[in-house]
Amino acid sequence: MFVGHFGLAAAVKATQSRVPLWSLMLATQFLDVIFVVLYLAGGIESFQAVAPGTYGEALIDARYTHSLLGALLLSALYGSLSAWRWGRRTGWVLGAVVFSHWLLDLLVHRADLPLLPGNAGGLPLLGLGLWQVPWATAVVEGVLLVAGAVLYFRSVRQRAASTWRAIVSGGVMALLLVLGLAVDVLS
Template sequence: MFVGHFGLAAAVKASQPRVPLWSLMLATQFLDVVFVVLYLAGGIESFRAVAPGTYGEALIDASYTHSLLGALLLSALYGGLGAWRWGRRAGWVLGATTFSHWLLDLLVHRADLPLLPGNAGDLPLLGLGLWRAPWATAVVEGVLLVAGAVLYFRSVRRRAPITWRATLSGGVMALLLVLGLAVDVLT
């Protein structure tokens, strides 16, 4: 799940026009951004190949950023920063959008998402494993992408006059999103 996260951000932007789009896009990837920082900071978190050459081929060990409690804490942090910058409503929206990452990952990941940071208590790992069916994952991501793009462009059209520049930038955005989905599915 990569492009699907961005589709969700576009859908949220359609209903929350005062929240900057870039902050919503970052919110959907915030858990992964922190994961990369922890990965680069000496392997606190890691990943390993489990089925090379397949969609979702890596089993992540993101027992801090992608634990349920860790995701809730990072969502609260990001939401708090958003509230400080753009107000309480934006903070709630950004926090919820950040947490949506964990919910979408729960759908696609193999059972590699812990409940508590560091998998404290050795509780069962969660994940519904949609990555095992690449076509189904592509459908879900495609639906999220298309729905988000349609909702976003409809909201923009309602709020602003259509100009050749808006049409061109909308077309470029749509093309980039479709290319992103294609690359995500093919890799």
């Protein structure tokens, strides 16, 4: 769902022109950024291969960053820092984009997303497992990618002083999203 997250960020940028694009892109991956930090910090979080050679081949053990409560707390942190820097509205938008990562992961992950950090209480793990149906996952990511690119291109075109600038800006974003999808599918 790597590219799907970025497609969503592009769609949000289309409606929230004052929110910096880089902050939206970081927000969509913030849970994974913190996951990598915890992974490198002694394996607090980890992953293991479960079906090598398939889409979504890893079982993620992200019991802190990708727990429902952990995602809400990290969303609040990112949103608060963003509100301090760019204002309350932008903070809410960016906090929501951080949380959208968890919602999209819920759709594609196997049942490996806990409700509470560290899976406190041993509650059932969540995940609808769309990764187990590669063509369906590709369709969902493709729709997010295309919708985000189209919405972003249209918004830039409406805001740009010249049509040439809009075409270049929207084209670069669409190209980056398509390249990201290609890398995501091929890896």
